Amino acid sequence: MCRMARPRKPLLSRDRIVEAASALVDSEGLDAVSTRRLAAELGVSGPSLYNHFRNKDEILDAVADAVSAQVDLSMFDEPDTRDWRAALHDWAVSYRAALTEHPHIVPVLAQGPGRRPAGLRVADAVFGAMVRAGWPPAQATYIGALMRYFITGSALGSFARGFVDDETAYDPADYPHLGQAHLLAERRQKVDEGAFETGLRALVDGLSLQYELLSPGGTVRPAPKRS
Template sequence: MARPRKPLLSRDRIVETAGALVDAEGLAALSTRRLAAELGVSGPSLYNHFRTKDEILDAVADAVSAKIDLSMFAPGDPRDWRTALHDWAVSYRAALADHPHIVPVLAQGPGRRPAGLKVADAVFGAMVRAGWPPAQATYIGALMRYFVTGSALGSFARGFVDDETAYDPADYPHLGQAHLLAERREKVDEGAFETGLRALLDGLGTQFAQCAQFGREGAGGPNGPTA
């Protein structure tokens, strides 16, 4: 029997092709008709694997989530909660930076996506094990998602043009070097992310110390409840 001219259609092949299309041209470029054409199949054949285009987008987003390193949250990992959050955030941002067009889908939350739910579960579980109250652990997970996805949605440096005549010192006396930002985009954006991440973790460290102090006092310290 002759081998098929094209590989058999599969969920993985659909997701890989859809992801490549979104990466190259953005979310607006993805349609079932366009995807079927890229795969060399008829449109209806996609529905043997996915019911809707939204399901395909969910699968593409989840494939990106699956690239995020979660090893720092494993129960036996020696990193403390602060170092773990830092290393995870760096990996999280790197995954999103490689696939910026899918970030708006990821920013909506994990929904029912397995890899996305594993990320949420790992972060929450690690924070609770570290001693954070469950409510605060939830807030931390949300906060980190806001911060990382926000940083990946756009580039501060790209918001400035590389034409020095665009920033007349008579109008913008403090933007004399702004035209240099575009060519230094990676350094500026990564520096801003790291600065914000460290400031965020410093603030969480202060809150964690306060939670620990409250726990000690609540257990019978000088300001704790009396029996």
């Protein structure tokens, strides 16, 4: 019986293209991605990519959506038994973790979900959870936007990495309060994660105060003035 020979290389697919593009973005950044480079990485001819994607932007969209698919949404599955504050906090931590694993794709994600399925599922889950918790739809939209600004902004860069590991760079005569700034670089993860957690808790606490001021009509009453 004659058997068909197996292809020497796996057949080209959307998943293979996205995987190769994601590896390029992670290692070299967005500018490294081109259809020619991807074709070379995959060992195929350039035009074969167009059987799966129309252009580079569609490929990057798919890479971004693959990252969105890594975000945990399970905390929104049981809205009746999970406080919206805890769910929002835990989702934000998961979202940032996914972005910090793939920081070069963050500028694409920051543009919004567009038509990306996983990105839209994220937006739908957050908005739906806030509305179910009692937030008016307009406020739920603001919360979703606020959280995206905060999370993507935190993943776009590192505050700690912005300082050099050289104590002579921060002369006390010029910068009297930066005597320990040269230590930030080596403590980058702790500083950046601590800053994110501090900001996240401040946001959730602030939203909690607004939530307490919600009127029966679904608007936020002004906070009482302090004497």
